């Protein structure tokens with residue numbers, strides 16, 4: 253491998269033409285994309301989390317306009333910093349200023365409510381493409397050395413893509429996985445735009461790859477954009493991991509220190525989606541820094557809780573439902589595991605850490621542990637019939653560096669196999685795949701009792717891993733068969749047992765051993781309730 257491969261870097265979105273073509277700017281767009289039908293970030297900000305003390309790196313073709321008012325605190329001090337690693341100098345760009353603003357904007361006098369995802373964080377913007385839009389692996393490693401080692405960036409977000417073969421084996425991708433593995437960094441990578449499959453850096457094993465969502469109603473993001481790259485990767489791995497709002501975001505731009513642009517179209521440009529992921533990671537790291545637990549800020553733990561807590565019921569590019577309640581649809585090539593949900597991720601990371609070996613009675617939790625050679629860990633979780641068990645396990649691919657060489661771990665790569673057994677010892681989920689370094693389970697449980705989750709290391713290697721789980725309770729009065737809505741199907745249970753008397757009648761909602769108008773009145777309080785994460789007509 254030559255020491256200094258040159259490569260053409262393409263901005264993941266051509267900014268200038270796109271924003272001009274959009275409809276009139278909408279008030280508080282950045283705030284709305286962070287609402288409950290977007291990335292749900294405002295709910296975490298309302299709890300006092302801002303990502304303060306967390307440094308985020310932006311690796312892109314050009315630089316952030318660091319003098320923009322949106323980056324300044326009340327003392328006039330900017331929280332954005334720019335660096336050039338190409339020798340062609342610092343050059344502000346709209347694209348990179350907008351990405352940075354989406355992560356850390358504090359608003360300004362004319363746009364006080366246009367707050368980014370992690371407004372307490374700092375951003376360090378690295379230019380890695382020269383005036384010919386070429387980059388080298390030296391530009392990239394110099395940038396990451398400065399951002400990760402020099403500036404202690406624990407999150408890296410990327411605004412460029414490459415048309416090299418995105419099979420996880422390019423030097424670019426290995427460089428990313430090296431810094432993630434070696435320095436415990438969260439890489440927020442984009443699935444990229446306008447290609448037939450996920451592009452570099454979206455093929456990084458250790459990153460969280462994000463696709464872009466378009467709006468389906470004002471401020472509601474329920475459909476994958478037409479231009480965001482779909483998975484799997486060229487080598488068959490399940491990327492993207494997640495999706496995030498892209499369309500209709502009003503962001504600080506580079507034309508002046510007070511310029512703002514509304515960007516993102518129904519193409520779902522991933523440059524405007526992936527900053528949500530970076531910002532959420534910064535919020536979570538900021539929160540984890542406030543706890544005594546030493547492992548809740550591990551990059552694997554951040555990834556596990558983000559992926560586990562996604563909202564899965566997102567329509568595909570063609571606006572067809574993706575039916576996430578079906579066991580084969582946990583992951584989908586357009587939407588990955590679903591839309592990022594900052595509040596649910598925060599609540600999951602905030603739940604108590606769990607340990608392998610013991611019995612777990614909490615509704616959700618997470619673990620970070622090290623698996624030894626051919627080891628086995630098991631987690632026993634108490635669950636109720638009709639709960640859904642949602643579980644994510646992830647670890648990093650190991651990359652080593654020798655001079656300019658980045659080398660993947662020897663074959664076979666570290667691998668955990670995940671098995672779930674019900675209280676009768678029947679296997680209800682099992683996988684023996686070795687390709688992906690993330691496994692997610694989302695299964696409806698048919699029995700009440702202790703479920704055993706087993707992780708088997710199929711290799712002689714040892715490795716850290718993170719696990720996150722949540723038991724999602726059924727809707728009240730969504731009788732079997734569970735269909736995630738309380739409607740006429742459930743009313744039939746009441747009518748079938750109408751005026752019956754006795755113990756353990758399903759339709760005796762009041763517990764007085766008879767089914768009558770009191771039960772009907774109780775039932776109507778829940779009429780047409782749905783669980784939107786799983787309900788499809």
Ligand SMILES: [Ca+2]
Nearest residue numbers: 540543544545
């Ligand atoms: Ca902590």
Ligand SMILES: [Ca+2]
Nearest residue numbers: 668669684685
């Ligand atoms: Ca496996």
Ligand SMILES: [Ca+2]
Nearest residue numbers: 730735737738
């Ligand atoms: Ca029902």
Ligand SMILES: [Ca+2]
Nearest residue numbers: 760762764766
């Ligand atoms: Ca009753």
